[in-house]
Amino acid sequence: MADGLKPEDAVNELCPWSGKPISxxxxxLYKDRVVGFCNTGCRDKFEKAVHHFETALSKEE
Incomplete structure (x- = not known):
């Protein structure tokens, strides 16, 4: 979660989990890009999934 992010800077207009408008x-932030979600639950689910994925990838190196 990052302060100062604005919806107009997001790479998406709809939540990738639900398809609803972002909030x-x-x-x-994901790879220096603003990504929006419809609610904090969807955002947190994304951050958790990314963390698990990146952890798994780092173990392969």
Whole structure:
């Protein structure tokens, strides 16, 4: 979660989990890009999934 992010800077207009419009309180940074979600639950689910994926990849190196 990052402060100062704006919905207009997001790479998406719809939540990748639900397909609903993104919300200003549900933004995060991923690879230096703003990604929006419809609610904080979807955002947190994304951050958890990315963390698990990146951890798995780092073990392969």
């Amino acid at each position: 200003a309180d549900s933004l995060t």
